[in-house]
Amino acid sequence: xxxxxxxxxxxxxxxxxxxxxxxxxxxxxxxxxxxxxxxxxxxxxxxxxxxxxxxxxxxxxxxxxxxxxxxxxxxxxxxxxxxxxxxxxxxxxxxxxxxxxxxxxxxxxxxxxxxxxxxxxxxxxxxxxxxxxxxxxxxxxxxxxxxxxxxxxxxxxxxxxxxxxxxxxxxxxxxxxxxxxxxxxxxxxxxxxxxxxxxxxxxxxxxxxxxxxxxxxxxxxxxxxxxxxxxxxxxxxxxxxxxxxxxxxxxxxxxxxxxxxxxxxxxxxxxxxxxxxxxxxxxxxxxxxxxxxxxxxxxxxxxxxxxxxxxx
Ligand code: NDP
Numbered sequence: 001x002x003x004x005x006x007x008x009x010x011x012x013x014x015x016x017x018x019x020x021x022x023x024x025x026x027x028x029x030x031x032x033x034x035x036x037x038x039x040x041x042x043x044x045x046x047x048x049x050x051x052x053x054x055x056x057x058x059x060x061x062x063x064x065x066x067x068x069x070x071x072x073x074x075x076x077x078x079x080x081x082x083x084x085x086x087x088x089x090x091x092x093x094x095x096x097x098x099x100x101x102x103x104x105x106x107x108x109x110x111x112x113x114x115x116x117x118x119x120x121x122x123x124x125x126x127x128x129x130x131x132x133x134x135x136x137x138x139x140x141x142x143x144x145x146x147x148x149x150x151x152x153x154x155x156x157x158x159x160x161x162x163x164x165x166x167x168x169x170x171x172x173x174x175x176x177x178x179x180x181x182x183x184x185x186x187x188x189x190x191x192x193x194x195x196x197x198x199x200x201x202x203x204x205x206x207x208x209x210x211x212x213x214x215x216x217x218x219x220x221x222x223x224x225x226x227x228x229x230x231x232x233x234x235x236x237x238x239x240x241x242x243x244x245x246x247x248x249x250x251x252x253x254x255x256x257x258x259x260x261x262x263x264x265x266x267x268x269x270x271x272x273x274x275x276x277x278x279x280x281x282x283x284x285x286x287x288x289x290x291x292x293x294x295x296x297x298x299x300x301x302x303x304x305x306x307x308x309x310x311x312x
Contacts, residue, residue, distance in 0.1 A: 004077035004110065004208050005029040007059065009099065011051065012044040014089075015117060015160075016082035018200035020051050023080075026204045031076055034058040063095050069102035073109055078207045080113040085134060087263035093137040097144055104148040111207055112150050114141050117157040117199060119270075119279055120216060120289075127279070128254075130262060131269030153206055154216040156289075157199040158192035158280050161307050165193050168235060169228040171271040172264075176235050176311050180244035184253065184275035187229035187245075192280050194219045195302040202292040202299060209295065216289040221301040228275060234305050238312050250276045 006023050010016035011032035023030040032051055038044045052058055059075060061068035073079055081099060084090040096114055103109045119127075121135035121142070145152050159165075167173030168181050169191070194202075202219055206212045226234075236242050248256075253276065257268045273279040285291055293301060 003028045005031065005075065006078045006080060006204075006207065007031040007033065007072055007076040008080050008082065009033045010082035010084065010115065011056075012038070012047045013082050013084060015196055015199065017047060017051075018196050019080055019082055019203060020056060022197070022200035022204040024051070024054050024056060028078075028204065028207075029076075030056045031059050031072070032056050033061050033072055035062050036060070037062060037064075063098055066098060066102060069099055070106050073099075073103050073106045077109065078111045078113070079103060079109055080203065080207070081115045082117070083115045085115055085118075085138070087134070087266040091134070091137075093134070093141060096141045100141065100144040100148055100150065103150050110151060111213065112145060112152050113155060113203065113207065114138070114145060114152070116154050117160075117203075119158070119273070120154070120156040120218070122216075123283060124273070124279065128269035128272050128277075131266045131273065133266065134270070151213050153212045153214075155199070155203050155206070156216055156218045157194055157202075158219055159194065159274065160199070161193050161195040161302070161304070164191070164274075165231060165304055165307050166311070168232055169271075169275060171268050176308065177243065178239060178241065180246060181232055183232070183245050183247050184228055184271075185247070185250055187232075187247075188227045189275055189278040190225055190227050190281045191274050191278075192220050193224045193226065193231075193304050193307075194221060195307055198299065198301045202296060205296045205299065206292070211295065212290055216285075217292050217295075218285050218289050219292045220285075221293045221303075223303045224301070225281060226304060231304060231308075235308050235311075238305070238308055 006028045011020045059072045061072040083092045085093045121138040124135035
């Protein structure tokens, strides 16, 4: 069996561009939706052209032109959507309902991977408001996929390293501090960190793997399941300096949300669930899921320590 042809939607996005690179690197015929709405955004156009020069096919299509979505998905075997879902940037998760409809109508797609790539939304029914909206919307999309009978894989990627490790797990920081750090509660709750490139690699690895059809793929690289104190400890060792630690209680963290705008509140509530509630590590993977580093041991994933070396 040859490698699947892949359509990536959101291919110029933060994660999407890495999915395109990984798909090309793994030898898949790679198609990228080129939306007219991109207009004269020169950065996106340059990126699209560079992907085309590396062998990708650009497919014209738009979420405001349903038939164009149907025609686009007819070209491929696998559709991966990496549409935006971070409120502080942009949030378009429910637009995928149109895509689900298009995939159903086209009838040829062997696997659909919707834009998830975070905490498993099926396990976030008790998520903190207002951040729960992210998981609720992703569940709406899942329901539509499953009702349409479309084969799927959901990728639960846990924490993007760039956001979480870069900021030593502090919301609103993406560079590690060198003087002091805010510690969430006792700082011992474990979370899971995966670099964006590794997320893309595992995602592409799974698209032709029959073991993960209609399952959730959890990304839990064992060396990257760490508490905030452990992450800070690795950073301190790298810079040869101990940071001043300021402890922030759960109550004070939640209280700090109330003066923020909605998008920031959404982001902060996610950090709350990860850092205080341990929502990424407080469950075992059941029969509906598989763990990526076990399925694909050949992937030499980036450890938190190696990732942090970039910032020294
Ligand atoms: P981006 O904000 O980078 O956006 C991705 C793409 O979405 C854009 O490039 C664009 O595609 C497309 N898009 C945005 N708005 C629209 C619209 N109105 N109509 C059509 N397309 C649109 O997304 P991210 O890479 O940050 O997020 C991807 C996924 O990863 C989301 O599900 C998000 O929740 C998740 N995530 C998880 C994190 C974690 O720590 N676990 C952190 C960050 C994200 P185009 O290329 O066509 O212009």
